[in-house]
Amino acid sequence: GAGVSQSPSNKVTEKGKDVELRCDPISGHTALYWYRQSLGQGLEFLIYFQGNSAPDKSGLPSDRFSAERTGGSVSTLTIQRTQQEDSAVYLCASSLSFGSYEQYFGPGTRLTVT
Amino acid sequence: AQSVSQHNHHVILSEAASLELGCNYSYGGTVNLFWYVQYPGQHLQLLLKYFSGDPLVKGIKGFEAEFIKSKFSFNLRKPSVQWSDTAEYFCAVKDNAGNMLTFGGGTRLMVKP
Numbered sequence: 001g002a003g004v005s006q007s008p009s010n011k012v013t014e015k016g017k018d019v020e021l022r023c024d025p026i027s028g029h030t031a032l033y034w035y036r037q038s039l040g041q042g043l044e045f046l047i048y049f050q051g052n053s054a055p056d057k058s059g060l061p062s063d064r065f066s067a068e069r070t071g072g073s074v075s076t077l078t079i080q081r082t083q084q085e086d087s088a089v090y091l092c093a094s095s096l097s098f099g100s101y102e103q104y105f106g107p108g109t110r111l112t113v114t
Numbered sequence: 115a116q117s118v119s120q121h122n123h124h125v126i127l128s129e130a131a132s133l134e135l136g137c138n139y140s141y142g143g144t145v146n147l148f149w150y151v152q153y154p155g156q157h158l159q160l161l162l163k164y165f166s167g168d169p170l171v172k173g174i175k176g177f178e179a180e181f182i183k184s185k186f187s188f189n190l191r192k193p194s195v196q197w198s199d200t201a202e203y204f205c206a207v208k209d210n211a212g213n214m215l216t217f218g219g220g221t222r223l224m225v226k227p
Contacts, residue, residue, distance in 0.1 A: 033214060043204060043217035050213075059214065091158065098213055102148065105158040 002026065004106035006092050012112045013082055021077040021109045025094030032075050033095075033103060034067060038088035046090075049075060050098045082113045116141045118207050120218035127195050128226050135190040135221050137205030147188040148206040148215065149179055158204070164188065175199070197227045 005024040013019050025032045034046040045059045049069040060066070064082075069075040079086055089110050093103040117140045127133060139145065149161040162173025169181040179190045188205060202222050206215040 031213070035215075035217075042219045043206075045214035045216070048213050056213075093158075102160055102163055103215060104160070105150075107157040 004092055004094050004104055006090075006106040006109050008109060009107065010110045010112075012114060015084060015113055016081055018078065018080045019082055019111065021079075021090050021111070023075045023077070023092030023094075023106060025073065025075070025092070026104055028096070029094035029104075030072060030097050031095045031101070031103075032069060033093040034075070034077050035091040035093065036061075036088045037091055037108070041088075043091070046077070079111075082111075084113045087111055087113045116207060116209055116216040118205055118216050118218040120203075120205055120221050122221045123219065124222045124224070126224045126226065129197055130194050131225075133190070133192040133195045133199070133223070135203055135205075135223070137188045137190065137218055138186050139188070139205075139207045139216075140186065141207065141209045142186075144210045146208040147179070147181060148208070149173065149177070149188075149190050150204045150206060150217075151201045152204065152220075153201045161190070161203070195223075195225050197225045199223060200225045 007022045033048040037043045047067050051072050052069050064080045067077045089108040091108045093105045095101040095103045119138045121136045147164040150158045151161045152158050161177050162171050164171045164181045172178045177192050181188050202220050204220045205218040208215050
């Protein structure tokens with residue numbers, strides 16, 4: 001079956017612009033996660049959704065970052081007024097449900113802020 | 115806060131050599147443990163996982179890991195590596211209090227043919 005998909009695969013944007021990153025989880029997976037992979041910080045958790053609800057937003061690095069999920073499926077991660085330190089690979093993962101289930105990762109979106 | 119340490123950042127081995135990558139975590143309660151692998155140009159894939167039961171878990175491609183609770187460790191092993199094992203390996207931990215994975219810094223493995 002189809003895995004987690006993310007779009008775009010690459011995004012180059014100018015400092016100060018807003019960007020939207022999209023994640024399509026595996027069909028039937030109710031839990032969705034966003035992570036960021038960067039050279040300086042390694043792999044860090046950003047936010048997760050159970051259904052359309054995001055109970056814990058403390059992992060988002062600043063208030064320029066926001067995420068939403070609608071219909072219990074697709075999620076978008078929005079970064080406003082991008083900065084060079086936002087350059088990273090943004091990874092999305094999904095799991096069957098909340099709790100002890102393995103997470104399946106998508107290919108990521110490589111964001112470069114110039 | 116939870117933390118995960120991978121002590122080897124870069125490992126270079128010849129084919130057929132044995133591999134052991136260290137992973138230690140800080141959380142003292144019940145944990146779920148994972149090893150993920152990222153082959154060059156590919157996305158993260160699950161190698162193996164531990165939730166409960168037998169502390170020696172076997173994964174894909176001949177990898178195994180042993181959970182030693184008293185040492186807060188979950189080391190990855192493979193008796194004989196192949197060139198195709200060249201990749202970056204990440205240890206990850208999830209505790210029962212949260213729902214996200216905390217990753218170690220990763221270990222880049224290069225296997226020379």
